[in-house]
Amino acid sequence: MIKINITAQDTEGTVRQIQEVIGGEIQERWGEYSLILNNEHANGSIRFIDFAWGVSLLEYDLVFFDEVTLIMNASNYNPIHFAYCLEGYCGHRFGYQSDNEIRILEQFQSVIITSRDGGYNYGYFPKDKKLAINVIQVTRKPFLKKRLNSGESLNQKLYEVFLDADHEKVFAYFGSYNLKLADKINALRKVKSKGMIRIMQIEGLVYQILSMHMLQHNSDVNNKPLSTTLLKRELKLVRAYAEKIEKNISVDYSLEDIASETGLTQAKLQEGFKLLYNRTVTEYIRHSRLEVARDYMTTTEMNISEIVYSIGFSSRSYFSKIFKEKYNISPSEFLKKNRKTTVPM
Incomplete structure (x- = not known):
């Protein structure tokens, strides 16, 4: 087992102390x-x-070839950790004699943790396991000051954590599975822009992810979690099929065919899509097609008829109707507004 003592006063210092033990090279580009x-x-x-x-933002995207324990001294740097595992899992415990329990941060689970001043956080990472872990670390005083946010919109428990300027309390929330967070974190990892625009896009997504953690905690403590009978394995099947729909948007999907392919009942499919995307299967397919159509109108030279058939619709009039209902503008008007050159319609 590799043990790494972290006494740093910020995230950069944390990573550099990890580097001192396991090696590697730190590269910088545009502040990243x-x-x-x-x-x-x-x-x-x-x-x-x-x-x-x-x-x-701290993101692990790697495989350790030995078990790794991070022993993090909270005396110098004690942010609130908002953590999420896209792949793999990791463990955590506080460094108090009365607390020897290692709690597991599982795949797709939202977790919020902070220690008390002078305490320790122990992070445990498994051997030979692909890890994709997103951690947003919030230092309370500058966050509340810079964001002009007194925190009243948070529930009382999380509000008290933010206002605990002297770090006198510990806090640990291991929430339910949240695949919407997975989609947002994947979007964060796929940002392709360069320079200042890239950092601005990443910063915006980080703020959205942080908000989603807080909103889920609010729902859970108010006893309003989204209830479901689906297992985590079944939720992963739903999410995987939603990604398939987006990549193959023109296919003529039917609920019966999707059920047969996934092995889930039609009722479970509907429950899964409503839980993860707040839409029925049919609504999700229609929404995805309209999003692709709108993208084609701004990035291609296709006319409306070509777009309609390329996304799997057979009726241009139906497409025009639902497009206007969704975006409050007709496809023809949207096309004229968003293309510099005249395109036959």
Whole structure:
């Protein structure tokens, strides 16, 4: 087992202390840093970005070749950790004699943790397991000051955590599974822009992800979690099929065919799509097609008829009707407004 003592005062210092033990090279571009690893200890990367509003992004995307324990001293740096596993799992415990329980952060689970001043956080990472872990770290005073946010919109428990300027309390919330967070974090990882625009897009997504963590915690403590009979495995099947629909938008999908392909009942499919996307299967397919159509209108030279058939609709009039209902503008008007050149319609 590899043990790494973390006494740093910020996220960058944390990653540099990890580097001292397991090696690798830190690369920087546009204010975005990555520890690149390809040695006997690990393969992959650890990315970190510090923002000016008391928040930092820390992302693990790697495989450790031995079990790793991070022993993090909360005396110098004790942010609120908003964590999420896209792949794999990891463990956490507080460093108090009365608390020896290691709690597992499972795949697709929202977790919020902070220690008390002078305490310790222990992070446990498994061996030979692909890890994709997103951690947003919030330093309370600068966050509340920079964001002009006194926190009243949070529920009382989380509000008290933010106002605990002296870090006198511990806090641990291991929430329910949230695949909407997975979609947003995947979008964060797929940002393709460069320079200042890239950092601005990443910062915007980080703020959205942080908000989603907080909203889920609010729902849970108010006893309003989204109830479901679906297992985590079944939710993953629903999400995987939603991604398939987006990649193959023109296919003539039927609920019966999807049920047969996934092995889920039609009722479970409907429940899963409503839970994850707040839409029935049919509504999700229609929404995805309209989003693709709108994208085609701004990025291609296709006319409306070509777009209609390329996304799986057979009726142009029906497409025009639902497009206007959704975007409050007709396809023809949208096309004229968003294309510089005249395109036959």
